[in-house]
Amino acid sequence: MAQDKVKSTLEEPTRQQLLEAAGAVFAEHGFRAATIRQICQRAGANVAAVNYHFDGKAGLYAEVLRYAHHCAEERHPTGVALDKSLTPERELELFVHAFLQRLFDEGRTAWLGKLMSREMVEPTTVLDSVVEEQIKPNSQRLQHLLRRLLGARPSVERVRLCEMSVVSQCLFYHHCRPVISRLFPGFDFSTAALRRLAAHITQFSLAGLRRAKKERV
Amino acid sequence: MAQDKVKSTLEEPTRQQLLEAAGAVFAEHGFRAATIRQICQRAGANVAAVNYHFDGKAGLYAEVLRYAHHCAEERHPTGVALDKSLTPERELELFVHAFLQRLFDEGRTAWLGKLMSREMVEPTTVLDSVVEEQIKPNSQRLQHLLRRLLGARPSVERVRLCEMSVVSQCLFYHHCRPVISRLFPGFDFSTAALRRLAAHITQFSLAGLRRAKKERV
Amino acid sequence: MAQDKVKSTLEEPTRQQLLEAAGAVFAEHGFRAATIRQICQRAGANVAAVNYHFDGKAGLYAEVLRYAHHCAEERHPTGVALDKSLTPERELELFVHAFLQRLFDEGRTAWLGKLMSREMVEPTTVLDSVVEEQIKPNSQRLQHLLRRLLGARPSVERVRLCEMSVVSQCLFYHHCRPVISRLFPGFDFSTAALRRLAAHITQFSLAGLRRAKKERV
Amino acid sequence: MAQDKVKSTLEEPTRQQLLEAAGAVFAEHGFRAATIRQICQRAGANVAAVNYHFDGKAGLYAEVLRYAHHCAEERHPTGVALDKSLTPERELELFVHAFLQRLFDEGRTAWLGKLMSREMVEPTTVLDSVVEEQIKPNSQRLQHLLRRLLGARPSVERVRLCEMSVVSQCLFYHHCRPVISRLFPGFDFSTAALRRLAAHITQFSLAGLRRAKKERV
DNA sequence: AATGAATGAGCCTTCATTCAT
């Protein structure tokens, strides 16, 4: 009905409001420190709503992590059908740049980064499914690209090590930001800076990959 | 009394016991989730002891972080006077290997890694002094080494980027361990594995550095 | 609609389903501990159904108690027109046996016993009408029988005391079951056991009644 | 110190206050319905005191049951060394009278009766130890007396049945009080009434016992 | 007649801190 339409545009349903509020609060304070009162107040909902809709704080958290993934994926699709005519070198640069952009995006996408950082320090049961459904596909896509760059028949081990060398250089800027900002006060993560960062990481890694290509195994 | 003397030699003083207990508990559960009762029980002390000796939970935490640094430094001195006859390439490998060993050490040294990981996610005021007193000296020592490898007059920016490329590859294995163990179940961090890891990171990075050496700026 | 008709013949109406479910749940958990959700889930009804049909939890409870009486009465009619040719001694045995059977029956009849036990500990307003409509008639029937056994003109007081001596011996096995099963682990309440129990209580009581018959007052 | 003495007479220690308050509240409302706020307010203590001293509501309840037993035992010792010159008949009357007095005593002793009634309806784990430590000894003392009255060699079963016939007649007045007061409004439990009650139960039971003595087995 | 969503009061428990000793 038209009425429904009006309602759905004016006032988001409670469940959705809770997800939004919880995403922000969990990202900022972590699972433990976040209080459902805080979340509910922000969502304009009753404290009991969380238990009604998500069966408790833990259930809400699990749903939030899935929701954050969904939002991030929608905004920065990782499965971009890249132009087939691109060289693998160019493709790597695009991958690195996209990765960095995602890590330093604002809004709902930022939740994911913060939530995942917290998961690294204190994994919950949700991490299992996140790795399986989200991270593994990305990992395999990157490995496929690296194999093209490594040529011949690189060992599984070598591909993994190279993959981690590439990924680690991207994640570092997100993960160690508190130290970076204290160590190099001028360091920023503007659009232009991210582009320079992507260029460095790509060049550095391509050289490393070429070196690895020569090695046996 | 004589009795007191005996006690102080046989049992560690309460203050020390608290530091030890708190280190383990904070590392395992984090600042928030750790409870004073848990720490005091482990230390065989009264619940009020923390407030008495450290003026509250926060004070104890700050002291623990300093203590953990002290212990780690004692066990894995970073300022080792390396043999001057070593090539910078060999020196880099030794640095990387030592870094990895420290990250995957057990015991009190492990606290530091875990505590620092938590600081990355939720920095406290203690981080400022830790960066200044502990991390910055290490950073400069590494930059000095990298300048020898980059030759000519690399820009400050370039040295920093290369430094982070090297460091990130080491930290990654510690920081993302929960994902690695889920993604690559066989992956281990035995002594032998750490040596292979150090070799890969060094070779990969040396190639990247040589590439960077050719670039201007 | 025809569909409704089918539904109403195949499935019990919601109201009835709620009574059945509530009977079981109240008997098992008591008024306070029983939850409306538990009852409604068991009845396959909505959480609001109880308020709709019975105007709240208390209203449902009152209705359940009446319903349980109705069911128990249907199954073990207490007003059985006993064969006039029976001796009062034999009649007493039949009464005692029937009472015990009712107390240890299963199914809906069991609800009543459990609910009444709970009423003894924490009487509700419903107890007034239950005593008036259900217990008093039974009491008077038993008193009539006892007067035949006591002969002459026993005082009201004496009849009452004898009545309670008889009834108490029956109720005890139901009421103190938790202690009995702990004190005498082998004690059971099988059909045969109930018959032996009835025999003992009857003989014991008949002796007591004969003794009372001799007393004045 | 004198000061301690003053304190201990003027203000009871918190733990004791809690036991007193909890005894009254648990007896009146039952374990579930009783709230620790209610108890703590009555005891003039903080809500956290219950967790501190008794490790939660359940722990407090267990302790209260033990405390109530202790108080009842102190006030109505069951192990009274009866005059050896008494006949078993007279001894039975004293036992029955003492039992009734205990059941209808006021104050702390009343708690025990109410708490035990509730345990019959909804046994907790505490019941096990209560039966073992409190009820079983009493049971055996009564059985010893009954054997003297039954003479010869009565079967275990017969002694048990007679024991329960005696005990049930006493407990009934306590347990079914709500029904009794509705059925026989004039019935009271004054000191005089309890004496008459004891006389009736004793005479009634002695006749039953003499009858049982004649039976085989 | 019946329901899914939402509410607000209340409960038990945990915890860092303080106080008197």
Added chain:
DNA sequence: GATGAATGAAGGCTCATTCAT
């Protein structure tokens, strides 16, 4: 120097009830 008792704030959760449909 060190402690056991006690505190008050706050948190997650449960539950009977109500409301709009």
